[in-house]
Amino acid sequence: MSFCDGTLKIDGADRRDFQNFWYSYFDLGRDYGKIKKRLRGIDPFLDAALEHGAGIRILNQDLFETFISFILSSNNNIPRIRHCVEQTAACCGSLLAEGQYSFPEARQLAAVAAERLKREVRAGYRCDYILQAAAMFLAYPVQRETLAEMPLAEARKALCTYPGVGPKVADCILLFSGIRQDVFPVDTWVKKVMEELYFRRSASLREIQAFAAAHFGELAGFAQQYLFYYAREHMETLRNMIR
DNA sequence: CACCAGGTAGATC
DNA sequence: GATCTACATGGT
Numbered sequence: 001m002s003f004c005d006g007t008l009k010i011d012g013a014d015r016r017d018f019q020n021f022w023y024s025y026f027d028l029g030r031d032y033g034k035i036k037k038r039l040r041g042i043d044p045f046l047d048a049a050l051e052h053g054a055g056i057r058i059l060n061q062d063l064f065e066t067f068i069s070f071i072l073s074s075n076n077n078i079p080r081i082r083h084c085v086e087q088t089a090a091c092c093g094s095l096l097a098e099g100q101y102s103f104p105e106a107r108q109l110a111a112v113a114a115e116r117l118k119r120e121v122r123a124g125y126r127c128d129y130i131l132q133a134a135a136m137f138l139a140y141p142v143q144r145e146t147l148a149e150m151p152l153a154e155a156r157k158a159l160c161t162y163p164g165v166g167p168k169v170a171d172c173i174l175l176f177s178g179i180r181q182d183v184f185p186v187d188t189w190v191k192k193v194m195e196e197l198y199f200r201r202s203a204s205l206r207e208i209q210a211f212a213a214a215h216f217g218e219l220a221g222f223a224q225q226y227l228f229y230y231a232r233e234h235m236e237t238l239r240n241m242i243r
Numbered sequence: 244c245a246c247c248a249g250g251t252a253g254a255t256c
Numbered sequence: 257g258a259t260c261t262a263c264a265t266g267g268t
Contacts, residue, residue: 071251073249074249074250074251075247075249075251075264076249077266079248080266080267081248122264122265123265124263125251126263126265129251163251164250164252166252167251169249169250185249186249187250188250204258232249
């Protein structure tokens with residue numbers, strides 16, 4: 001993949017690959033201009049975040065890959081998360097090309113010995129989580145459609161039965177595998193933004209999610225993305241807007 | 244050596 | 257429910 005002059009080029013992909021995979025993966029059927037338009041004017045903080053977040057898209061990622069990746073993300077930093085995901089692929093994924101591996105199927109991951117996974121992935125205690133989660137996934141395959149049809153509270157509850165999956169990771173799984181867009185994953189950054197900009201005090205997860213649901217409605221997931229990326233780079237600017 | 248990182252599990256009040 | 261702490265690992 002390469003990006004140049006506003007064009008993303010995907011090596012070795014033909015029109016069929018585009019139709020069958022990439023179109024959905026990059027969520028190209030969704031009109032983000034329309035979404036931004038609907039989110040605009042709700043409040044000045046979000047407006048600033050929308051301005052900054054040109055080009056943000058929520059990817060339709062594979063459910064199992066999203067599942068495992070976000071278990072690895074908990075209490076971890078982004079460079080290391082990336083490293084852990086890559087090493088998981090290298091450890092038990094299928095060889096695609098020289099030094100390139102697919103993300104493993106549940107069957108492949110579940111078959112790895114815990115010691116080897118820990119030695120190669122370096123994700124500490126999270127390795128136990130992803131092994132157990134993979135085994136559960138293998139025994140009772142969760143379907144995107146099933147999760148999509150469930151009431152939100154039920155889907156969240158179902159996901160939280162997996163080890164290493166709590167409220168934040170559950171929402172990330174639903175959002176980043178393209179199952180639901182009305183969720184609002186609350187990580188440290190989003191918590192910071194919401195507390196400083198909207199609450200002006202510390203707020204609980206439940207409070208923040210209730211606020212997001214009331215404030216952003218079915219577009220909460222998109223709002224979360226715009227706020228997250230803006231907060232990470234411009235927390236000071238947002239802070240100065242309070243007054 | 245303390246503290247942090249896209250949190251969660253388990254215990255406790 | 258709300259709160260507290262340990263948790264592997266690698267970086268400041």
